[in-house]
Amino acid sequence: MKPDELEAFAAEVNGRLDRGLGVRVGETALVSRRVHVIDPTRPYEAQVKCLADAGQVFYRRSVAGEVVHVDIFHSLADVSHYAIAQASRRAVDEFLQEARWASCASTALADFIDVQTATGGGRATGSLKYGRKSSLQTAHRGHVHLAALMPREAAGLLYYLVRDAEQVIQRQGAELRRLDRIVNDANPGGTPVDLSPYSCPTDSLLQEHAPPAKVTDDCAMMKDALDAAADFGSVSSLASFLECVAAARRRENPYALLEREYGDAEAMLARLRTLDILSGDGACLALTDKGRQMALFLRRFAREMETQMRKVIRRSGRPRITPLDKSDFTRGKVRGASVRESRTIMKAEDADFRGAVSVPGTIGEWAVRCSQQGRRGPIEPCDIRIEQAQRRARVDVCLLIDASASMAGKRIQAAKHLARYTFLTCRDRVSVLTFQDRVVTPHVIRARSHRALEQGLSRVRPAGLTPLAAGIVEAVRLLGASHHAPSMLVLLTDGIPTMNQWTGDPARDALTAAEQIAQNNIPFTCIGLAPNKGFLRRLTEIARGTLYIVEEFDRDVLAKLVKDERSRVQT
Template identity: 35%
Template sequence: MNQIATLNQEEIINNKIMDNLSRNRAVRIGETTVVSRNVHYIDNRMPEEIKILTKSDAGETFYHREHAGEVIHMDIFHEVGVLDHVALASILQEVLPKYLDPAKCNYLDYIDIQTGSGGGRLTGSLKYGNKSSIKKAHLNHVHITLKYEEDNLFLLLILIEAVENEIMRQGKEIRKIERIKHILGKSSNKADLSPYTTDFDSMLKNESPKYGSETREYEKKELALEISKEIGTLQDTLDILDKLYISKGDLKSCSEMYRKYGNYKDILDILMQKKIIEKKLNKIELTQEGKELRDYLKWHAKEIQSNLNKIMKKLPFKPSIYINTKYSKKTFSNQGKSRNTSVYMSQKNEWIKEIAIPETIITSIKRSRRENADFYLKREDIYEKNPYLDKPLDICLLIDTSASMTGDRIKSAKFLAEYLVNSTRDRVSVIVFQENDVEVIVPFTRNFNMIQKNLSKIDSKGLTPLALAIEKSLEYIKKKKKKETLMMLITDGIPTVSVWSSDPVMDAIKAASEIPKKDICFSCIGLQPNKKYLEKIAKEGQGNLYIVDELKTDLLIYIANKERKAR
């Protein structure tokens, strides 16, 4: 925005703002800024156009205020990039008080900001709005909300000028808004409201408990998703909340959870930060919000897991450093056909289902030329499509659950199992191995509830009996195999328990040599330090080897989908 020249111009702009706001309309100030008392958002298909939802009041929607028209919503646009919100807040705290009546300096407490680096109350800690989805949604604009007071409307012009100057000082260009479009609608999922439905230190919030049921439901869903993502899997989240609810954090219960979850202290810190738990004397208990979250997760487990899968699918995949070595000589019968469609000549006495148009036209043209006639279609020219349906697979996840897998590694492997059941038509089984034990923790199934329940039994401890695990897995697959099968080994270590000799590694290589004899496809995912021995395992098993820097959730999903498509 250009420098404000005269008092007369200020009065004209102020009157324009007041007039539009009183008529429930947005106003563009300068070239970069939209101001309204409603929710507005950008449709990525038309980034130059700002849509104003005239039936969605900003105060009611963002802050659950009981009366409309009490909050101003302002977006100031700039080129895509991360803007330092702390530096911006510092500038505003320096500039704005110069224009305020000293008796009204607390007005700054009623201003919130959000950029691509974070946000919060202008006078607060500015440590909020840190979810990746929130920051990503604010990479192209500064979002500001403030209390509506007619006497302070002149501050908007000063605020905008200060923000624009800071945007340019930080090396970003301001961006022009081409047009504003008013829509007779309420807020949709296109508008990211999540900064105001999680922990936030805004003083614009209505503290009244009389939230609408729809808004409260949205809050619970957002919180359930966030907590489940942080902890790892939905079932682990439920198990932890159940344990805290039943035991009220007694010493014995805590020691069990510390053993089961290597990162249990970090989990407790997350739950404490989100106000899901609280300390009472020497115990840890669920807060009222924690109890409500526990109940919500129980009733909406499938929905939450589906949302987690959608989030994972949308993540931009940036592979960690990994090496893919192929030793596989086997392919499934449907390899390369998953996206193909065969055609056949339509039979005269049968109903036509779906015409294969290119083949039909080409056949008709050729016949017409042979007959030296103009183009026309005859029944004998028609070809029909014969869609090839993918054959679902049987996927056996062979997961190392030795002590070194505790924490994020086992969390990622468990999430992969849930993801496959919820996102494919494949049957999935999970076999775990530790100490001298191999257990089919989940038999081949498409049942999501069974997957969730049984995965919660996994407890990382002990040594790595890989040879025994491969042997027992082959025996199980032979008994239960109904379809073409893919075995995926996920491990972070080397074998430490022998079966037939005194060398655990040689025993594991020997066991792997039996895999191709059983007509099973094989892939192995492991860590860089163990590459040498894993190459031997994969080569003997005639499978594909993936060496990764860490067993991360998105990477496991990427590899699993790659293996499925290759089959």
């Protein structure tokens, strides 16, 4: 591009960017200084959030309008971020040469360009070993993302960045996708954008490490609220804690509340201070300005926050660690290795909306009818056959959770997360039973709604001894009343039984109770800790189930183990 053409291009782009609008470069790229939103149901349309500055939302910059956001759209493909970064560096070199723009060195300008594709990302001149979070990679399967910190005079660089990135996309076999429509959304209300999939460590030089004095952007607030709520397990728990801190007359010391409910108060407070939500120590904890804004935000967007939190929970179940040991005592018992939906061929009038026309079945019926009539004719409605998917029956999943005093803190929170994950990731009916002292409490019975589940989990309070035998008996009774529906029992315990049921030996009573699991042919999974492996192994062998020994109750590990065992249950 000639220097005068480059100047005209830069002037036109700057004119729209200065007004907070998006501009299309070529036919596939959207450029703005704002956040972009793409609706999967409208792949040829992009929305520019005119009130959400890209630099402030993505990089926490204190000054708006500094970062240029570029999205280049293509067909679903894994475009190499290494190739995009190389193309970006090459584009900088060519721009400086063509425009004779010598305000800074080539390397310095390229240092302030970030790239992200479905294979990863990072600073264009860095190691490019960042951006590997699965949700972040999935979100970029349909476009290449660039972010650049550049002065207005360097706007002509955008032409070279887009051109060279498009060439890389085409060389890697993907098709460029035309952007037909750009919607500039300047509505100050509405639901904030969920940016949790984009949260990931980075080596970007665009990041401002000093937190802004005031957070007013709903997108950034939602991201921080989700980060904080992840430690509390639910949005309602975070909101309750913030209200406890803000209360003029506190019913309970917030520090003691964290220590009792979550086990590691100092670590949680450190994360809340990092997010600039809390200040002070011990009994002198107080909300910052941002903390008070977040409390109001949670009340204003309670429903939207709960929806986004459910997405966060569904994305769990990808542990970094593995169980220490697994013992399978099912003795070849059939537990349904396949969970695929069965299909059957039926008449059109007997099928529902889930079916599809079976071409072989339809032709077969037509051939039989023509043979019987002795003549060939067209296919008639009576010949049409539908391949109908038979929906799998729901499974009664019973989580039998040790709620003795030793489970307080992180362990009981991991168990609650398991209940939420199981409920949100399948159509199964989830029940939660806890056992402590001499009491077995059914907190949730075949939950039908997320609210009912949360209400039940909020009543779980670890205390007392471990009546394991009583818990097993009650769980077997509950599953036995499910009228022959497929069932599954999951036992989560960190110790050995310390409360007897029939004799003076709590361990013997628990082993006797385990016989009922085998007698009722209930698929059984036990998850416990290494110090109690010997007893739990005998218990699981009697119940003819599967035992997993873990170093500690990690949320993602528990979710992954139960998900795998669930896939084995016959449906």
